[in-house]
Structure formats: structure tokens, C-alpha cells
Amino acid sequence: MKARPILAVWRAVPKRGAVAAVLASGQLFQGLFGPPAAAAEERSSSAKLRVIIETDAGGDPDDEQSLVRFLLYANEWDVEGIIATRPETRRDNRNTQRTGLGIVRAQLEAYGQVWPNLNRHRPGYPTMPWLWQRTVAGYNDSPDGVNLILEAVDRPDPRPVWYCNWGTDDDTTSSLKRALDKVLAERGPTGYAAFKNKLRLSSDDKFGDHTRKLEPPWVLWVYPFYPNMDGGRWYHRFGPLTAKAGGFDLQRDLLSGHGPLGALYPTTRDIAQKEGDTYTFLYLIPTGMNDPNEPGWGSWAGRFGVREDFQPRNPSFFWANQRDTWGGTTNRDNTLKRWAADLQNDFRARLDWCVKPFAEANHPPLARVEGALRRTVVPSAIVTLSAAGSTDPDGQALSFRWEWYPEAGACAGPVAIEHADSPQASFVAPSVPTTQTVHIILRVTDNGQPPLTRYQRVIVTVEPRQVTRSPAP
Ligand SMILES: [Ca+2]
Numbered sequence: 001m002k003a004r005p006i007l008a009v010w011r012a013v014p015k016r017g018a019v020a021a022v023l024a025s026g027q028l029f030q031g032l033f034g035p036p037a038a039a040a041e042e043r044s045s046s047a048k049l050r051v052i053i054e055t056d057a058g059g060d061p062d063d064e065q066s067l068v069r070f071l072l073y074a075n076e077w078d079v080e081g082i083i084a085t086r087p088e089t090r091r092d093n094r095n096t097q098r099t100g101l102g103i104v105r106a107q108l109e110a111y112g113q114v115w116p117n118l119n120r121h122r123p124g125y126p127t128m129p130w131l132w133q134r135t136v137a138g139y140n141d142s143p144d145g146v147n148l149i150l151e152a153v154d155r156p157d158p159r160p161v162w163y164c165n166w167g168t169d170d171d172t173t174s175s176l177k178r179a180l181d182k183v184l185a186e187r188g189p190t191g192y193a194a195f196k197n198k199l200r201l202s203s204d205d206k207f208g209d210h211t212r213k214l215e216p217p218w219v220l221w222v223y224p225f226y227p228n229m230d231g232g233r234w235y236h237r238f239g240p241l242t243a244k245a246g247g248f249d250l251q252r253d254l255l256s257g258h259g260p261l262g263a264l265y266p267t268t269r270d271i272a273q274k275e276g277d278t279y280t281f282l283y284l285i286p287t288g289m290n291d292p293n294e295p296g297w298g299s300w301a302g303r304f305g306v307r308e309d310f311q312p313r314n315p316s317f318f319w320a321n322q323r324d325t326w327g328g329t330t331n332r333d334n335t336l337k338r339w340a341a342d343l344q345n346d347f348r349a350r351l352d353w354c355v356k357p358f359a360e361a362n363h364p365p366l367a368r369v370e371g372a373l374r375r376t377v378v379p380s381a382i383v384t385l386s387a388a389g390s391t392d393p394d395g396q397a398l399s400f401r402w403e404w405y406p407e408a409g410a411c412a413g414p415v416a417i418e419h420a421d422s423p424q425a426s427f428v429a430p431s432v433p434t435t436q437t438v439h440i441i442l443r444v445t446d447n448g449q450p451p452l453t454r455y456q457r458v459i460v461t462v463e464p465r466q467v468t469r470s471p472a473p
């Protein structure tokens with residue numbers, strides 16, 4: 001895939017201190033655990049992603065499952081809003097709250113109870129009142145969801161707003177669709193384009209003509225629900241691929257003894273762990289190896305490619321149509337399976353954070369590659385890799401793994417990594433007919449309980465040697 005401009009918007013953000021150093025070194029997400037999101041000034045200068053979610057909580061209970069996980073990662077973004085779209089819960093939904101807003105608020109109250117403990121483990125979780133103020137009804141007879149979106153997008157903040165729609169039932173209409181209708185009617189095509197260009201989507205498609213009929217096309221839309229491929233919709237693959245990954249046990253690790261938020265995770269009907277909408281924000285969790293502007297690189301939500309039937313007018317519409325060769329097989333599941341234990345262990349640790357003191361829970365290591373994360377070499381050059389600077393906040397022993405990710409780059413190889421399980425590794429740059437990129441993923445895993453993993457990505461551009469011509473006689 002052709003390289004897209006990297007983090008152009010983020011680089012426009014005022015840089016300060018450690019964040020500036022991190023960004024300048026190109027180390028995408030690492031270390032960006034900024035201050036609590038309470039102060040507007042801090043928010044505007046933070047490098048966190050701005051995120052709005054729109055949930056049909058009260059329909060399929062899996063939204064409530066996804067919401068539990070989302071709140072446990074609320075420190076990773078600036079959560080601009082949570083919009084609840086269902087004025088009444090569906091009859092077969094057993095939640096005692098009978099409106100979408102009621103369901104979300106009940107989870108916020110539980111979040112408020114575990115918030116002091118979460119902050120002991122990782123600073124930067126927004127307070128419950130702060131989230132409460134930004135949690136609104138997006139019902140058809142309410143302007144609150146529309147107004148929340150307008151306010152967030154119109155705010156003079158150089159960062160785009162990532163919008164995650166988790167589906168809306170037929171009896172409701174997305175607040176984003178209504179916001180876009182309003183902006184088009186009131187601001188005309190130019191104002192509409194400026195507004196639309198400030199949004200990025202990791203989202204279901206519920207926006208009518210705004211999806212692809214009305215200009216301009218979206219700057220970037222990652223659509224983690226379809227296509228049907230290798231076993232079904234991508235939406236339906238999350239549960240089967242992750243529910244037991246890393247030995248996760250729903251009862252032991254979530255429902256029992258992990259506080260009031262975990263206890264709200266519904267397991268009714270046949271959905272012990274479904275979480276079909278979780279991909280939308282999993283894609284945005286900074287793990288050290290993903291970049292939300294690069295769907296083809298792979299993330300905890302899998303790996304995405306351009307949506308063929310939307311071409312050529314919507315070149316930035318991506319969906320889950322990619323396959324990885326991994327573990328001896330080639331299929332789409334592998335784009336997630338390779339990270340499934342890592343992401344589920346991470347969820348498990350955060351559930352521990354709800355109830356345990358710091359010393360009794362695990363915290364992820366800091367993966368750190370020495371030197372530049374982007375390098376340019378010639379064929380046959382020896383590329384040396386060192387992760388010796390990696391650390392763990394619990395002082396645990398670390399294990400290392402360097403992996404070539406062929407599908408993320410465009411290079412046939414071969415790339416054979418020497419000492420791939422050591423802090424120091426190397427490989428010989430392959431011969432290439434044209435300029436190609438080699439993506440190397442560093443995985444650093446601690447030996448805590450559960451073991452936690454973070455990553456770095458090194459992108460090596462291999463340029464063929466220039467043929468030196470003798471001067472004409
Ligand atoms: Ca949903």
C-alpha cells in the first residue's frame with residue numbers, strides 16, 4: 001500500500017517536553033500518557049486522540065460489553081462524548097435500565113466507583129463527572145447528540161475527531177448524520193467540507209448520503225464490520241478469536257471480584273463475549289505498533305485494506321479484507337489472532353486495576369527501540385536492532401521478539417532476523433528491484449500475571465543501489 005502522510009495533524013499540535021521529544025523521534029504513541037483530561041488547556045495541547053462514540057446500548061447487549069472495555073481505556077484518549085441512541089431498550093434486553101442513556105449512565109456510576117483505583121495504576125483517567133457531562137441522548141427528538149458533535153468538531157483544536165458509531169437501530173438516526181445534515185443546510189458546501197474534513201471514522205456506516213454521495217469523500221474511514229470473508233463478518237469474529245485468548249476466563253477475570261464496572265458486563269443469551277463494536281476503539285488504542293492513519297499496518301483490531309467497491313471516488317475507505325500468513329495458515333483471522341492473547345491479557349490487567357493495589361496488579365512494559373524507527377538502507381546492508389532500553393514499571397523480567405511483518409510492508413524479502421528472541425537482533429537488507437519497505441515489529445513481554453506486551457515498529461526502506469555509469473569517453 002502506498003504510504004500515507006503520517007500524523008500530519010498530530011505534528012501540528014503544540015509540542016512540549018517529553019511529548020515533543022517522543023513525536024520528534026517518530027515514536028508514535030509510546031509514552032503519551034498525558035495529564036488528566038480535565039483541563040481544557042491540557043486537552044488542547046495533548047497528543048491523545050479525540051474520540052466520540054455513539055452506541056445503541058439497549059439493543060444487542062454486546063454494546064454494554066464493549067462499553068465496559070471502552071471505559072477501562074478511557075485514559076488513552078480525550079473522550080469528547082458518548083452518545084446513546086436508543087430511547088427505549090429492546091424487549092429482549094434484560095438490563096434493568098430501560099433507556100440507552102440510563103444504561104450508559106449506570107456504567108459511568110460504576111466507573112466512578114473504581115476511578116480512584118484506576119488512577120493509582122495509570123494517571124489520566126477522566127473523572128466520572130467529566131464523562132457524565134459529555135454523555136448525552138442521541139434520540140431523534142433530542143438535539144443533544146448533534147450539539148455535542150458540533151461543539152467538539154468546531155472547537156479550535158488542530159486534532160481531528162475520531163467518530164465511532166456502534167450501530168443504530170431502525171427506529172433511530174445517527175446524531176452524526178443529523179449533524180452533517182444541519183451543517184450542510186446552514187453552512188453550505190464549503191462549510192460542510194471543512195467540518196467533514198475534521199472527522200475521521202472508525203465506525204459503522206449509518207450516515208446516508210454522507211457516506212459517499214456528498215462531496216468531499218471522507219479523509220479516512222476504517223470500517224471494521226465487513227466484508228464477509230473466511231468465516232463471516234469481521235464483526236462476528238471478535239468474540240471467537242479473543243474470548244479465551246491467553247487463558248481468559250470470563251467468570252474469574254471479569255464477572256467476579258473485579259468491582260462494579262466489570263459486574264455490569266452482560267452475558268445474556270448466546271453472547272458470553274461478543275463485543276462486535278469493540279474493534280472501533282481497539283483500532284485507536286496506542287500500543288506502540290499501530291498508527292490510526294495507517295489501516296494497512298495492523299493493530300489490535302486487525303489489518304485493513306481499501307474497500308474495492310467504493311473506488312475510485314472514496315480512496316480512503318478501508319475495511320477488513322486483508323489476510324495474513326501467520327502460524328502456518330493464511331486467512332483474515334490471523335490479522336487479529338497474532339495479537340489476541342496480548343489484547344485480552346491487557347483487558348484482564350485493567351480489570352485488576354479496578355480493585356487491586358498497584359503492587360498486586362501488572363502494568364505493561366515500555367518497549368523502546370534504540371535509534372530511528374524509520375531507516376533507509378541499501379541491499380545487503382546489515383540492519384541492527386536493539387531494544388535494550390525497554391523497561392517495565394513493575395521491574396519484571398522482559399522477553400523480546402522481533403518479527404518481520406511482510407503484509408504490512410511491500411517487500412518480498414527474504415528477511416531472516418538473527419537473534420530474533422534477544423534484545424539485540426539484526427538482519428540483512430534484501431535485494432530489491434525497486435524501493436520497498438520492511439516492517440519489523442518488536443514485541444516486549446513482561447513476566448507478570450497476566451503477562452503484558454507492548455510494541456514498537458521499525459520501518460526500513462530498502463533502496464536499490466544506484467548504477468554508476470562511467471563517464472562517456
Ligand atoms: Ca451496537
Ligand SMILES: [Ca+2]
Pocket residue numbers: 362363364365392393394395396446448452
Ligand atoms: Ca509489568
